[in-house]
Amino acid sequence: MNLLGGVHVKQLEGALQAASTRQNVISNNLANVDTPHYKRSEVQFESLLREQLTGGTLAGKRTNEKHIPIGPNQSAVPEWKTVTDQSTVMGNNGNNVNVDVEMANQAENQLRYYTYIGQINHHINMMRTAIDVRR
Numbered sequence: 001m002n003l004l005g006g007v008h009v010k011q012l013e014g015a016l017q018a019a020s021t022r023q024n025v026i027s028n029n030l031a032n033v034d035t036p037h038y039k040r041s042e043v044q045f046e047s048l049l050r051e052q053l054t055g056g057t058l059a060g061k062r063t064n065e066k067h068i069p070i071g072p073n074q075s076a077v078p079e080w081k082t083v084t085d086q087s088t089v090m091g092n093n094g095n096n097v098n099v100d101v102e103m104a105n106q107a108e109n110q111l112r113y114y115t116y117i118g119q120i121n122h123h124i125n126m127m128r129t130a131i132d133v134r135r
Contacts, residue, residue, distance in 0.1 A: 012120050018045030019113040025082060026106045029097050037094040040102070044081045 022043040032038040088096045 009120065009123060012116050012123075015045060015116045016113065016120075018043055019109055019116060021082070022109045023106070023113075026102055026109065029102050030099065030106075033095070033097045033099055033102075034093075035095060038097065039084050039086055039095075040097045041082050041084045042105070044083055 022045075025041050025043050029040045085096055090096045090098055
């Protein structure tokens with residue numbers, strides 16, 4: 001039995017990976033603020049996870065063709081998706097990066113990342129407490 005392999009930890013792991021990727025995407029957007037015709041990108045994860053957890057369109061993964069297909073899969077963690085915004089233009093050079101928006105997104109992403117780390121640490125501490133009680 002893998003104590004840290006539960007659904008909750010897998011979801012947090014996916015969220016941490018998405019936050020890390022989001023940090024790279026935001027940094028890339030900021031680095032290209034003056035690049036002509038550069039289009040900003042963003043990472044979508046939380047909306048995909050929320051959709052899955054609230055009974056969205058994601059289906060269960062079948063490991064054998066004889067298994068019965070099931071509806072929304074609570075144990076799977078969706079992959080994040082990087083989306084490029086082609087529809088807007090901010091400057092005369094065709095670029096659509098707004099430094100203020102990107103900095104706000106970066107601050108929000110940092111808060112999410114630290115929250116995810118805190119939740120994982122709490123889970124690990126709860127496991128340690130449970131193990132200590134058994135001794």
